[in-house]
Amino acid sequence: MTAKLRALLNDSNSRTYRSRRGFIKEAHVKWRPGEYMLSWGKQNFFGPHMIVLDPAGEYGVELRSFFTTHQPMPDKPDHYVKTATVRAFRLEEPLELVTIVRGKEEIVASVPAGAYVVQNPDGEQYAMTDEEFHRRYIEDE
Numbered sequence: 296m297t298a299k300l301r302a303l304l305n306d307s308n309s310r311t312y313r314s315r316r317g318f319i320k321e322a323h324v325k326w327r328p329g330e331y332m333l334s335w336g337k338q339n340f341f342g343p344h345m346i347v348l349d350p351a352g353e354y355g356v357e358l359r360s361f362f363t364t365h366q367p368m369p370d371k372p373d374h375y376v377k378t379a380t381v382r383a384f385r386l387e388e389p390l391e392l393v394t395i396v397r398g399k400e401e402i403v404a405s406v407p408a409g410a411y412v413v414q415n416p417d418g419e420q421y422a423m424t425d426e427e428f429h430r431r432y433i434e435d436e
Contacts, residue, residue: 304382304414312413312432314377321348321374322361329355335422336404338394351427357396360419380435383413383428392422 302308325346331338331354338355345361347354364379386408394401396419404422406412411428414420423431 303418304384304412304420309382309384309414311380311435312383313380313435314431315433318431319368319371319374319376320365322346322356322365323348323373324358325355331355333402333404334424335392335406335410336402338402340401341399355401357401357419360396360415360417363417364415377431379416381413381415381432383411383432385425386410386412386422390422392420394419394421 322345324343325340326343328342329340329344329346331352333352333354340355340357344355344357347356361375364377365375366378368374368376386406388408390406390412392402392404392406392412394404401419402421406422409425410422411425412420412422413428413432
């Protein structure tokens with residue numbers, strides 16, 4: 296049976312990370328509902344959100360979460376850098392991760408051991424492969 300994550304990440308169970316320098320995302324506001332197939336689950340938005348065009352596959356981010364964690368590139372329209380520091384840990388065992396943003400269930404993901412769970416400053420949690428995590432983030436010193 297897969298365990299469920301029930302706690303927010305903190306100093307006792309995770310480390311802090313920041314985006315790698317030069318990691319830029321192309322993103323656009325999507326005004327209609329959207330559904331995205333992610334590695335370990337399906338992501339749903341019932342209204343406006345940001346769609347991030349990633350080489351590994353498109354995904355969505357709730358508007359307020361996106362704009363509190365990203366800054367626009369002044370010389371490059373529709374391109375952003377993540378400025379927020381996140382918390383993360385590497386899973387030792389498989390996990391069922393339910394992402395809830397502003398009281399709405401955004402995704403239920405069956406995440407395998409070896410993946411990372413990442414938490415934005417507002418508590419939103421999501422998962423990504425070890426490879427993807429290290430492509431995006433570096434430990435905050």
